[in-house]
Amino acid sequence: MTLNELANYNGKASEKIIKEECLSSEETKQLFNNMKQRIVDMRNSIERGLNSKQPSITGMVGWNAQTLWENEDKLASPLLKRVQAYAMAVNEENARMGKIVAAPTAGSAGTLPAALIGLADHLKIRDEELIAPLILAAGIGQIISKTMFIAGSSGGCQAEIGPSAAMAAAAVTELLGGNAKQAVNAAALALSNTIGLVCDPVGGYVEVPCVTRNAFYSIHAISSAQMALAGLESVIPADEVVGAMASVGRLLPPELRETGEGGIADTATARMIVLKMAKKT
Amino acid sequence: MGLLDVIGPVMIGPSSSHTAGACRIALLARALLEHKPKKANLELHGSFAKTSKGHGTNLALVAGLLAYYPDDERLPKAFDYAQKENLEYAFSIKDLGNVHPNSVKISLENDNEKICLIGSSIGGGNIQIVKVNQFDANFTGSYFSLLVEHEDQTGVIAKIARVLADNYINIATLYSARNKRGGKALMSLEIDKKPDSYILDYISHLPYITWSRMLPEIMTGQNDFK
Known part of the structure; x- marks a missing residue:
C-alpha cells in the first residue's frame, strides 16, 4: 500500500493499516495488546527520564528534561512545555543506556511518545484511545521504510527524525478526529519540512543535537497535525515527499550520515569534547 | 518490517541500529553454535567501526553473544558478565567489502564447533545476515x-x-x-x-x-x- 492509497481510504487511517495486515481476530487482539504494552513502556521511559538528572556516559546530557519540566512556564503554554520535556526525557534515558521504545529508531525515540502521550496527558485522554493512533504511526513508518532505510547512517537525520515526526503527526491527527486523508497530509507536511537534516552527532554519541532535536520535532509533529486538521494540504503528495527525502539521503556525503565527522560534530568545541573524553577513558 | 518492529524494539539505548541491531546479530551468531561460545572475534565495518564505542555497539555485541536480548538490563554491563561466563572476546576494525555500512563479522568457537557470520544492521533494529561461514545467506531473525x-x-x-x-x-x-x-x-x-x-x-x-x-x-x- 502507498501513502496515497492510505489517504484515499474512507474512514480512519488506522483501520486501513490493520486491514492490510490480514490478521485473524485473535492476532488483531494480540496486536492491540502489544501496542498497549508499548505505551506502558513509553510511559515508563518518560517517567524515569523526568525524574533523573544522572548524566549520560559522556556527560553532555542527562538533566535537560527535568530542568525544563521544573522550570516556570513563562510562555504560558503547558502543552509546549510538557511535550518538549517528555521528548527529552525519553532521549536522555536512551543516552543513559536506559530502556526505551525505538519509534522508529532509538535516536528518534522521544518524538512520537512526546507528541502522542504528551498531548493525551494535556487533554486528559485515556491510554486506550492511543492504541489505534499508535498502530497508524507504525503503519506510516512501515510504508516509508519500503522506500528508504530508516537510519541516520543511510539517509541522515531526516531518515530518522523525518519518519518519527511524520508518524507522530499522523497519529496526533487521528487522535484528534482526523480522517485518513488528513492524517496522511499531516505526515507529508511533517516529512517535507524535515528534508535535508543531516546526522552529525558530537563524537558519534546519540546526545547532541539528538536530545533537543526530539523536543523540537515532537512540536513539529503537533504543528503538522494542527494544519492538517484545519484542512491544509501538502501540495506534493506524500509518496513523492518520501521519494524526495530518499534521494536527498543518497546525495548526502558519508560525513553527514552518523559518522560524527561533519556538521555540528566537526566544530572546534565538538572536537575538543571528543579529545577530552578520549583522555578520560 | 512488521508494525511492532516500527514501534519497537523495546530496548536498552542509545541506538536501534548500533545497539539493538548489533545485539540481534550477535544473538543469531550465538544461535549458530549448539553450546556457549568460549572465544569470539568481532570485526567491525564502516559506521560500526567508526562510532561503535559511543553507541555501546561493543557492549551490545557481547551481550548478544551471552544470549541477552536488546531489552536486557544487563546489557550495559555485558563485559563484566562475559568475564564471569569465561567468554574471551576481541574487537578489531576491518573493511568487509561491499556490505551495508553497519556490518560486523563475528567468528565464534567452543570446544566442538567454529562458525562465523557477517550481519548488517539495516535500520530501526532490523538486521540481515548476509554470510554464514563461506556461504552467502539471507535471513533476518524475524522468523x-x-x-x-x-x-x-x-x-x-x-x-x-x-x-x-x-x-x-x-x-x-x-x-x-x-x-x-x-x-x-x-x-x-x-x-x-x-x-x-x-x-x-x-x-x-x-x-x-x-x-x-x-x-x-x-x-x-x-x-x-x-
Whole structure:
C-alpha cells in the first residue's frame, strides 16, 4: 500500500493499516495488546527520564528534561512545555543506556511518545484511545521504510527524525478526529519540512543535537497535525515527499550520515569534547 | 518490517541500529553454535567501526553473544558478565567489502564447533545476515530460520521443502548459495513456525546433508538458548 492509497481510504487511517495486515481476530487482539504494552513502556521511559538528572556516559546530557519540566512556564503554554520535556526525557534515558521504545529508531525515540502521550496527558485522554493512533504511526513508518532505510547512517537525520515526526503527526491527527486523508497530509507536511537534516552527532554519541532535536520535532509533529486538521494540504503528495527525502539521503556525503565527522560534530568545541573524553577513558 | 518492529524494539539505548541491531546479530551468531561460545572475534565495518564505542555497539555485541536480548538490563554491563561466563572476546576494525555500512563479522568457537557470520544492521533494529561461514545467506531473525548445509546435488532443496510441507510448515523465504558447482551449498529458510525437534533430527540424517541448525525468531520474544 502507498501513502496515497492510505489517504484515499474512507474512514480512519488506522483501520486501513490493520486491514492490510490480514490478521485473524485473535492476532488483531494480540496486536492491540502489544501496542498497549508499548505505551506502558513509553510511559515508563518518560517517567524515569523526568525524574533523573544522572548524566549520560559522556556527560553532555542527562538533566535537560527535568530542568525544563521544573522550570516556570513563562510562555504560558503547558502543552509546549510538557511535550518538549517528555521528548527529552525519553532521549536522555536512551543516552543513559536506559530502556526505551525505538519509534522508529532509538535516536528518534522521544518524538512520537512526546507528541502522542504528551498531548493525551494535556487533554486528559485515556491510554486506550492511543492504541489505534499508535498502530497508524507504525503503519506510516512501515510504508516509508519500503522506500528508504530508516537510519541516520543511510539517509541522515531526516531518515530518522523525518519518519518519527511524520508518524507522530499522523497519529496526533487521528487522535484528534482526523480522517485518513488528513492524517496522511499531516505526515507529508511533517516529512517535507524535515528534508535535508543531516546526522552529525558530537563524537558519534546519540546526545547532541539528538536530545533537543526530539523536543523540537515532537512540536513539529503537533504543528503538522494542527494544519492538517484545519484542512491544509501538502501540495506534493506524500509518496513523492518520501521519494524526495530518499534521494536527498543518497546525495548526502558519508560525513553527514552518523559518522560524527561533519556538521555540528566537526566544530572546534565538538572536537575538543571528543579529545577530552578520549583522555578520560 | 512488521508494525511492532516500527514501534519497537523495546530496548536498552542509545541506538536501534548500533545497539539493538548489533545485539540481534550477535544473538543469531550465538544461535549458530549448539553450546556457549568460549572465544569470539568481532570485526567491525564502516559506521560500526567508526562510532561503535559511543553507541555501546561493543557492549551490545557481547551481550548478544551471552544470549541477552536488546531489552536486557544487563546489557550495559555485558563485559563484566562475559568475564564471569569465561567468554574471551576481541574487537578489531576491518573493511568487509561491499556490505551495508553497519556490518560486523563475528567468528565464534567452543570446544566442538567454529562458525562465523557477517550481519548488517539495516535500520530501526532490523538486521540481515548476509554470510554464514563461506556461504552467502539471507535471513533476518524475524522468523525461525532453518539453515542446512549440504553437498551440491540435485533434489536436496526439494527434499527439505517436502519434509516441511508434510509437517504443515510454511516457508516464508528461501535463499540458497553454493561455493562451487558440485561443491557445498547452504540454504537458509525462514519458516512460519518452529518444527518439532524430531523433524530437525530427520533432516540432519538425510543424504547429502552435512550440517543443519535451527535459529530462533529473535524480534519479538525471548527464546531459550542452551
